Amino acid sequence: MKTISSVVEQYIKKKPFLQSALAQGIINLTSLSRIVKPEIEEALGKDVRNGAIVMALKRLSDDMEFRATHKIVKVLKNIGEITVRSSLTDYTFLVSDTILVQQAKLLEEINQNQDVFFTSSRGVNELNIVVSNTVDQTVERLFNAEKQTQKAENLSSITVKLPAENVSVPGIYYFIFQRLAWEGIVLYEVISTTNEFTILVNDEQVDVAFKTIKDLKTL
Template structure:
């Protein structure tokens, strides 16, 4: 049986930006309840009092405040080293029988060079490689027989070291990427390990993205 509380919770949780704003207490609950009322009444099939919606929103906002402010803030305040690299190129190749061998050859070549950025991720149908722009001649030679579907130059990376608690705290990545989205940052690639993640953005947006990441430590102060 549907209740006002369950329908309100479903409504809020289906709208990520509204969810975050509610948790920060920056929304007028009475005004929000008035906007929500027609949709909630349609779901419940009966009239709903505005005051009941406000009470459900208040309880939900208090619950969200605990989950986000007390748990996620602990992780964000302990963010470790932030590393920025520039002059990167992003490649996407269709997976083939020879692609993995060519990647191995590429790694062998890169190991002979100094201060080279390299990361790769493999999906079901394609493989992504992000590397320093200086490696482009090597990639062009080794992968000339592969099908290239995507290539973007003039990119930068931000690598963030997260504390151990991040693996047992839900919503950490969601919150970080939401803050980046609010600032209009377009993320070209995301690469993550257990306690570290890297985002790839355009050179034009690296300053904005870096400020967002750096300011995460103080966002709950």
Template sequence: MKTISSLVENYIKSKPFLLSSISQGIINLTSLARVMMPDLERELGKDIKQGAVVMSLKRLSEELDFRINHKITRVLKNIGEITVRSSLVDYAFSVSETLLENQAKLIAEINKNHDLFYTSSRGVNESNIIVSSSVSEIVDELFKDEKKTHRVDNLSSITVKLPQVNVSTPGVFYYIFQRLAWEGVIIHEVISTTNEFTVIVHDNQIDIAFKVIKDLKNIEE
């Protein structure tokens, strides 16, 4: 059975940025209710009182304030070490029978210098390799017979250590990437492990991206 409360919740959940703004108390609920009412009335098939929509929004905002802000804030306040690396190159290759063998050769070369940056991820059809630009010539040579789908230079990375509770707290990554999106940061790649994630951005956006992530540790509950 459709109710005003369920319709309001579904409406808000379909608009992620609106969802977060309500949880932070930065939207006038009366004005929002006025905007929502035509859609809600069409969905419910009858007229709706604006006051009923406002009350549903208030109840939802209180629930979101606890569910989103408090739980996520506890995780973000315990963000660990933040590491920034620059002068990176991102390669993408089509998956082949020889790709892993060539990656093993590359890792052997990189292990000779522990100051170098290396990370990779593999999908169904392609694999990405991100390395320090100083070894780009080695990559070009080792993978010369592979099918390269793209190469992007002038990249930087931000690696963030998260507390272990991040795996049982919904919305942590959404909240972080939302803040980056609000500041116009274009994320080139994302690589993650259980308690650590790395975002790759262009060099000209590394300063603002670092500030956004660093400031997450100071958000108020």
């Protein structure tokens, strides 16, 4: 049997930004109840008082604040080293039968230079390479026969070390990327390992992005 509480919860869960705002207590529940009332009444098939919706929202927001925010904030307070690298170039190539051979040659050439930044990821159809711009000519020489679909310059990377428990707490990445989105940060790439992730942003936005991530430790 449907109840006001269950229908309100399902409505909120379908709207991630609204769910987060409720958990932070920054929404006027009375105003929100008036907005959602028609959909709640339609789902229940009967008239519903605004006060009943407000009470359901209040219980839900209190519960969400504990369940969603408490565990996430605990993890974010233990964020480790945050490393920033600048002057990077982002290349995207179509996957081919020869592209991994060229990538191996690139690694061989830059392996002895510890100052060179390199990271790569491969999808179904594309291969992405991010390198220090000092080796741009090397990349373009080795991958000359490959199909390049994109090249972005003047980028910076921010690499974040996460505590090991990040893999068992849902919502960690959503929480981080939500705040970056609120600051208008454009993410060129997101590359991750088990306990570490790297974002690639425009040089002009790196300071704001770094501060946004660093401030998560003081939530």
